[in-house]
Amino acid sequence: MAKDVDERASQSTEYPLGVSRPPLAVADLPEPEEVFKVRKLGVRQIIQFVIGPSLIALGISVGSGEWLLGPGAIGEFGFVGVGWVITVSAILQTFYNVECARYVTATGEVPIVGFGRVPPGWKLWVPFSLIAFYFAFIFGGWAAGAGQGLFALITGRVHRPDEIEWVRLLAIGLLLVVFLITALARKVSRTLELANWVIVGTLLAVLIVVCVLIVPWSTWWEGVRGLVTPAAPPEGITATTLGALAGFTALASGLNWYAMNHYRDKGYGMGSKVGFLSGMRGKQEEIRSVGVTFPDTPENTTRWRRWYKLLMIDLWLVFFCGAMIGMLLPTILMAHVVTTSGDVPTTANVPTFTAEHLGADYGQGMFYLMLTVGVLVLFSTQLGIFEALVRNFTDAAHATSPRLRRRLEGDPRKFYYPYMLVVLVVIAAALHLALPVELVQISANMSNFGALMFPFALMYLNSRLPKAARPRPWHYVILVLNVLFFGFFFVNFAYEFITGGPLVSF
Template sequence: MTQEGTQTRPLGVSRPDLAVADLPSPEEVFKVSRLGPKELFKYAVGPSLIALGISIGSGEWLLGPQAVGQYGFVGVGWVILVSALLQTFYNVECSRYVVATGETPVVAWGRVPPGYLLWVPLSVFIVIFAFIAGGWAASAGQGVYALVHGEVPPAGAEEPRLWAIALLVLVFLITAAARRISRALELANWIMVGSVLVALLLIDLLVVPFGQWWDAVRGFVTPAAPPAGITATQIGALAGFTALASGLNWYVMGHYRDKGYGMGHRVGFIAGLRGERREILASGVTFPENEANAGMWRRWYRLLLVDMWGVFFVGAILGMLLPTMLMARAVELSGQRPTQANVPTFVAAALNEEYGRGMFYIALIVGVLILFSTQLGIFEAMVRVTTDAAHSTSPRLRALIEGDPRRFYYPFMIGLLIVIAIILHFALPVSLVQWSANMSNLGALIYPFLLMYLNSKLPRPARPRWWHYVILVLNFLFFGFFFVNFIADFVGDPLVTF
């Protein structure tokens, strides 16, 4: 084991040893004299908001409401709750490694045998493959079309796709205008997520009867089998995209490095074009095992728990509960059920018939904010994951870009934008989202075990307790089951029907 005063600490295989330095204090990182409640929310809370901005999106505005609109709350709500609980635990474990080493997960996977030549490119491929279909972007484009024209877009219309592409360009502009990209995403999500949750709460209080509130809450906390008739693809997508992206949630947790949590403060961050030139260390930094660092680790871990359980989990549950109740009410008002083609604008159309154009436009604005926050987070994260992977594993690339990750980040973002713009033309938005969600469940078959390997080798104060490993295995069983069932359904007949 590494003792205080040594320069490096080995961890895993095929990657350089971690440098060793003391953990910084939260006050040092956030430049405050004392981290009280005000400072906590002003400076420390943040990465969970980026994750929550993605979370309150495709699952919450499309898949969850569609499932509830077709099958009701019982059996659907329970899957949502279990998924949110398991994913929040998983997020904490992914972030534990980032805070303890400053390495993002996509880089960390390269330390797991047989090494980075397998895990790093495979992980980048899985993330790109899962999200490049662009259903999140296409759905946002449908909402903007309805907002501009005051009506639901006709089937196969081209203009919603053009709006989706325009929103991708907006993501590029937001990141380009930032000094620190993660901070820009945090501020954007403070506005969007806050506005969405307040607006949904007010709308639900206005239009949803108390009986439906009770049905929704009861459906969330009542253990029940999935409802008869729901398909393996639908229930797997709902499980995968409730809260975030099940086994692929790690692709967002690297923001804790850029926020400066723990050893992330020693490693660096990706700056925007307006920011000063920044280098990111190719390998991470961890802390020596002594009482001072153990005490500092406990402080950082408490901040992580507040960020994840106090913001992400609560927001994810509200973000699924409020839209699904609204969808149930829209189904009752319209006498119809949402389809894959109309679910992005179904609620707005139903409220228009009952409450007039004002409510129609409010619902559309909420939907666009929900879907754009998802678009912002997912599109940027695909670029971020690829940039971190390439920068950390390729000395030749680091030399080519002269240590400035932006020289890879922005050209890759433009190329990815072009590819997604082409793919958007091939399928309905919700079917694209269902594909992405089920591909997210694939990650649950792989990454919980990689995470157990890595976290077991951290300095002792940062290592998980035994029951954390049990919960990671439960992630594997729960989400892995839905992925296997989805593949069986895709190639023939599902293993389990409901």
């Protein structure tokens, strides 16, 4: 059957893929130089023009798993038996990101729209995907954590329990800052990339300097050894706690697809033929409601291999390496602080724990420096997640509703910005549900829920791409491992949520 589709597509202007959605249009893949408007792609051009979507994903991941959950777990339980979960999670999630980006690059359709092609069709998969995504991230734990750090930065001290409302108001204020950043952008994705270049680059540079100056090399070695040493989890830790760490190491396990839209807006492959979301200062070009793919010709096969190599650079060199470094540095710093202070972090004070203790040891300057790093880290997460909540709903509604497209008159910004204000109000209410880290733990385990089904949806979609873009058999094996690894942790979370006690503890 796939062979018949390939033969028809090579001779047609349409490419049928899946169910309930119109066939993809067909056009030749562009050369990367054509898309990025350079004469030749060298190292400098790749850094300047090609790398970007992975930075947005990295900026999101660093603020939840790397800054909150990783240091919190390792501060309480140590490296050995916890670190390997971080490494396995990062490897599996990067492979999963590659498969999400493969579909976007080959078709120009973002995942939330592509899932609508999976049987029984978009009326199930699009709403279900949005519900799973929103249920994981609408609670706003990342925003609450940023507000907590900002309160301490402004007042010079950690907030008291009766001041929690001020923390929430600061978190809401930071959400308004995100709205202004996107509104003032010419191209939303490019602005997010540049913001994360600055934020992620600054925080990694500061963390490297601080860790080199104050963390003993023995702790560095323990951190590295913990990441690569398979060992039984430490006594007292539950599978739910490990699942939160696994879910938010290197992004959001089964829900990583929500950040892959930026490959379309960046212009990777066929994304360059579909359109992108402009900011208020830019000129909005019409975004196609149906994607475009390419015929199987020798020329397109060669071009696909070039695009796939660029994906590998963006995801493995930047995203994976950045996530591992971003996890190592805060965790060894946390381990050092726990050792020297004799104290351990709690869910209530993880966002400010390191700054508070380092300030006591090294003075107010260190206190403010680490608070600034914490606020930057959590704000980068806030920036990416808040925008993604709005972007994915906008993309889904625009692609599936002809009536909405007619009302928007080719300009999805008419929906994007008003809807962003609606989401802001909802998150502002959700911030009052629990402590910041508790909210993030809920989000992380709900991300593991997504790993139970979305890898299978990707297998269906990617196996029907043009022959040159299809995954190799071992890629499907990796996707099944994603299901088993993250699914195990979600089952434990669900059991504990229902019964009040962990299914598996160590």
